[in-house]
Amino acid sequence: MKAPVFVVVGHVNRGKSSIVSTLSADDSVRIDSMPGTTVQCREYPAVASGELLYTLIDTPGFERPRQVLAWLREHETTTQDRREVVAAFVREHAAGGTFRQECELLAPILAGAAILYVVDGSKPPGVMDEAEMEILRWTAQPRVALINLVDKPRPTADTAMPDHLAPWRRVLDQYFNLVRVFDAHEAQFDDRLKLLRTVREMDPQFAEPLDRAIHSLAEDRRLALKECGTATADMLVDMLTLAIKTKLPPDAPRGDAARMAADYFERLRRRERQCHRLLQEIFLHRRLEIEEPPLSAVEDDLLATGTWNRLGLSRTQLAAAGAAGGALAGAKAGVMVDLAVGGQSFFLGSIIGGAIGGGAGATAGWLGGTRLPEVNLMGLPMGGRLQQIGPMKNANFPWIVLDRALVLLDVLARRAHAKRDRVYFDRPAVPTGHVANLPREERNRLESLFAEIRRQPSPAALDALRGELAEVIGTVVVERYPVAEK
Ligand SMILES: Nc1nc2c(ncn2[C@@H]2O[C@H](COP(=O)(O)OP(=O)(O)OP(=O)(O)O)[C@@H](O)[C@H]2O)c(=O)[nH]1
Numbered sequence: 001m002k003a004p005v006f007v008v009v010g011h012v013n014r015g016k017s018s019i020v021s022t023l024s025a026d027d028s029v030r031i032d033s034m035p036g037t038t039v040q041c042r043e044y045p046a047v048a049s050g051e052l053l054y055t056l057i058d059t060p061g062f063e064r065p066r067q068v069l070a071w072l073r074e075h076e077t078t079t080q081d082r083r084e085v086v087a088a089f090v091r092e093h094a095a096g097g098t099f100r101q102e103c104e105l106l107a108p109i110l111a112g113a114a115i116l117y118v119v120d121g122s123k124p125p126g127v128m129d130e131a132e133m134e135i136l137r138w139t140a141q142p143r144v145a146l147i148n149l150v151d152k153p154r155p156t157a158d159t160a161m162p163d164h165l166a167p168w169r170r171v172l173d174q175y176f177n178l179v180r181v182f183d184a185h186e187a188q189f190d191d192r193l194k195l196l197r198t199v200r201e202m203d204p205q206f207a208e209p210l211d212r213a214i215h216s217l218a219e220d221r222r223l224a225l226k227e228c229g230t231a232t233a234d235m236l237v238d239m240l241t242l243a244i245k246t247k248l249p250p251d252a253p254r255g256d257a258a259r260m261a262a263d264y265f266e267r268l269r270r271r272e273r274q275c276h277r278l279l280q281e282i283f284l285h286r287r288l289e290i291e292e293p294p295l296s297a298v299e300d301d302l303l304a305t306g307t308w309n310r311l312g313l314s315r316t317q318l319a320a321a322g323a324a325g326g327a328l329a330g331a332k333a334g335v336m337v338d339l340a341v342g343g344q345s346f347f348l349g350s351i352i353g354g355a356i357g358g359g360a361g362a363t364a365g366w367l368g369g370t371r372l373p374e375v376n377l378m379g380l381p382m383g384g385r386l387q388q389i390g391p392m393k394n395a396n397f398p399w400i401v402l403d404r405a406l407v408l409l410d411v412l413a414r415r416a417h418a419k420r421d422r423v424y425f426d427r428p429a430v431p432t433g434h435v436a437n438l439p440r441e442e443r444n445r446l447e448s449l450f451a452e453i454r455r456q457p458s459p460a461a462l463d464a465l466r467g468e469l470a471e472v473i474g475t476v477v478v479e480r481y482p483v484a485e486k
């Protein structure tokens with residue numbers, strides 16, 4: 001079965017490359033506010049599980065549409081021969097020169113590609129556009145018009161929103177089999193599938209390959225989400241079990257505890273970054289710049305009341321959630337001790353409230369807090385001593401790490417590949433607090449898994465816990481981002 005080819009055509013700076021990028025999930029496609037960014041036609045394959053689903057051809061668009069149309073009209077004989085006249089135009093000018101751009105984009109269309117024609121619906125239709133549309137009509141290939149809104153109209157209280165959509169539709173309906181509004185920068189995964197379903201209707205030849213493409217993309221998405229579960233679980237297990245040990249001779253002075261602690265936290269941060277990069281990789285957002293507060297900032301933050309908001313958990317919410325999950329998690333993990341003592345904290349209580357034994361001491365900081373990993377010195381049976389930091393006993397820690405992963409995952413899962421602006425985690429646009437919205441049952445299961453991991457099980461048992469953790473997180477995220485296949 002041949003994978004369909006779509007040539008993306010339109011005026012300069014109308015969002016052609018943006019559409020190519022989003023529909024091929026390829027963040028390497030060049031997009032820029034400078035007109036004339038794309039200077040050459042280029043193919044971008046849309047792939048899922050190694051299989052080619054369809055190909056998009058990004059183009060610079062027409063350079064001299066009116067001249068081309070004049071040539072075509074001059075050489076026209078009958079209406080039914082129009083496609084042949086376009087072919088003659090390409091043959092005559094293919095050698096290069098004045099109409100290089102036109103020939104480059106018309107050649108694949110004449111070879112059977114369908115057309116995605118992009119207009120900017122934030123501006124009214126103009127005369128130039130009509131020449132392009134007329135040429136495309138002459139090719140008699142299946143074609144869809146996509147109305148993009150490059151400058152989103154911003155309605156204000158006293159000015160009515162300019163509506164160019166109606167005039168555009170009246171024009172486009174004359175030239176295209178289908179007309180759709182498609183915002184390449186805001187489109188989510190489901191919008192991409194929806195557009196493919198639209199394109200599928202354009203011509204019967206697309207039904208089978210595009211059904212397959214939709215199915216493969218949906219399957220691929222579910223696998224990606226599952227993979228995120230595994231990546232996050234692996235990170236959590238590694239971070240929760242990390243310990244640094246140094247052997248000291250019997251009479252050596254105690255090693256530098258502060259250095260050891262700094263090293264320990266640096267390794268935690270590195271492990272987290274590795275996972276977050278993997279999540280970017282999974283969603284094919286490799287180039288996306290993300291401004292994440294490093295875990296170290298969270299360390300300081302944990303002492304501030306702002307952390308409640310960061311995790312999206314209000315004190316009362318926490319108390320309620322804690323009380324509900326208390327029977328199970330409390331019995332297994334001891335994390336609910338906070339709840340029993342303070343009555344108002346769940347995940348963060350031991351650090352923020354200092355409910356148990358911390359008191360004012362808890363404000364001494366992440367490292368100084370009584371419940372944080374300490375550098376321990378132990379005598380060894382064979383002589384000498386072992387200085388050790390970790391593993392992390394703090395019950396809140398995995399929740400914070402999990403929340404950070406879920407926040408990133410949410411950004412990545414919803415983001416169109418055409419949208420390139422930097423992501424800032426501390427802006428309201430990026431909601432945090434995903435752990436707060438986990439279903440109660442999953443939250444309890446997670447807490448008991450974390451507790452078991454903290455108990456330092458055997459390597460075999462740890463592997464089993466890792467698998468279970470991946471399963472729980474994977475299932476949660478697959479359910480959170482459902483794929484509408486129909
Ligand atoms: N907000 C918003 N901006 C868009 C959208 N589509 C395109 N743009 C912006 O419009 C500009 C041009 O987008 P491109 O995708 O490069 O357009 P193009 O048609 O490929 O441009 P050329 O290659 O120069 O012909 C960029 O600054 C984009 O960020 C959209 O849907 N929403």
Ligand SMILES: [Mg+2]
Pocket residue numbers: 016017018030031037038058059060
């Ligand atoms: Mg372009």
